[in-house]
Amino acid sequence: MFTKILIANRGEIALRILRACRTLGIGAVVAYSEADRESLAAQLADEAICIGPADARHSYLSAPAIISAAVVTGCDAIHPGYGFLSEDEGFADVVRAHDLTFIGPPAEVLERFASKEATRRLLGSHGLPTIPGSGMLRDEAHAIGEAERVGYPVLIKPSAGGGGKGMRLVRTPRELESAFKVSRSEAKAAFGNDALYLEKYLDDNRHVEIQVAVDRFGNAVHMGDRDCSVQRRHQKVIEETPSPALSNAARKELAERAVRAIAAAGYENLGTLEFLLDAKGDAYFIEINCRVQVEHPITELCTGIDLVALQIKIAAGEPLGLTQADIVSTGHAIEFRILAEDPGKDFKPQGGQIGAYLAPGGPGVRMDSHIYPGYEVPPYYDSLLGKLSVWAPDRAQAIARADAALREMLVDGVMTNIELHRAILANQVFIDGKVTTNLLDRVGSAPFVAAGNR
């Protein structure tokens, strides 16, 4: 096991990793940018080190700064969290070259799964249903030909990266023609890679993902599914487990197929396989996330497994220590991303100083947040203030607990989406478990916000 881990991330996930280190009795050093000097993780850490200026390119995205910090503080491993360098195979490789361990999949595994298009083919060959799509697009004419074959509407997707950047929904050849160049330059700018492919777009789809863990010895387990269908512009807003869109039989089958395919494909460490569910309930694999997910707490609440600790153990070369039979998922859990943004102003991210802050409590309530009274929310990074997760024996009770917790939560000083969450909870489509990924964008958030204010 490691003796000391450098936490190369910020916000709530830096704190989450710090907590896992303490639970495991491992030392931790929080690497922070100048803008995060006052962050809670940096304050609570036994050791913290400033790695660069606010600009993430020179701090959280700077491999030399992060590795140098790990070396001079005597760390033997680096936890990249999510985002930033968490799925960068080049970074993982350099970390290893400095005799440090990257906490995540080994570099060659990251490389194997780096291309979304190649991953889809690889896992398709191991028995996962994949969404109809194209190979890499050579040019516009090739794209138009492939779109005809797949059938409109189609999504243009960059092979690298995520977060909806460079992604375009097109319904006609004319739209495809104009969107192709834009997507290509956006992908180039965002990921340094302009490779694009096409995917059939499913109207009214749902997003369901399977959490898996694979150790170095090929032992593989799944921890059930998460439904992330409540999205705004391809960004997850609310996640829950188990998905209300799957029957228990379908859930079991999907999870088992996923874990079989990923083990056969030689994956290692924590991973999440994302699927789209069409209106008939058929699941299509879309992509894999080779990192700990933002929404991991709901799986932890239902299974009792500390996923970050497990991730660290796997990276240290330890066996999983549990079989599929050991993993029992009980009850229902829902996570709400608490964001510093103004729903009334098209969700514009908000900076500012936190005035009062009160985390909700009660049975089954968990708050993962790095904010505190007086904390200045830096304008340089994402707008995530924290995550409220609730657990209850069933979905109806989980919704009731979530609403009570959201009412109790107090975040002063910045605008947040707390009221939007309450409005979604009160919406009949959500109560019926029938939200599709396009719902918030289709109806707009105004009706939800208005309903929440009543």
Next chain:
Amino acid sequence: MPARQQNASVGRTGAQEALRVQRDHEAIGRLADDLLPALIAKLAASGLGEIEVREGGWKARLRKPAGADEARRLAARASAESHAARGLAPGRPAVSHGRGSEDRDARREDSEATAKTEPGLVAATSPAVGVYHPRRDLTVGTRVQAGDRIGWVDVLGVQQDVIVPVDGLIGSSLAEAGEAVEYGQRLVQLDPLERVDESGDPGAQGRPAVAGNA
């Protein structure tokens, strides 16, 4: 909303907080007066690379080769009485500060130390996280110009220059050769030239400025 906010504020008793702050201060006092000098002597005399002691909720760790730095940091921490008060100001719900002052550890004291330096003195700071190497030919009082390179920080074998931000005189060193330094850390104090002139130091103008690169 305002009513709830008030509840949150009075939720924790002021007495508890005051007691905690007082305990912290006592611990800091013991660390500074008794433990630290003894520890530093012990570490210097021994062949050990690192010593760690726990005192109440506090923990002190001294390590070579960054021993001198750690001592400076610890001393700065011990003297920074505002610590506990800053983190646990009365009237704020202390929701976030689970374990109180023990956790506010090695990172605070840089800013505390900065605040403690003499007003009016500027410093050359570290351009990166790495190992510090000062130029050997510079001594206190050497005149330097803005842009002069007065050392470098080794970042995984790559040298990053430590640059003087203003014309002035080299002051005392705030970090040792071979010490691990973080980004933005103050390395060498500088007495800006304007200030020297005002103080009427006749020697200042007479000293030659050092060349840009060693």
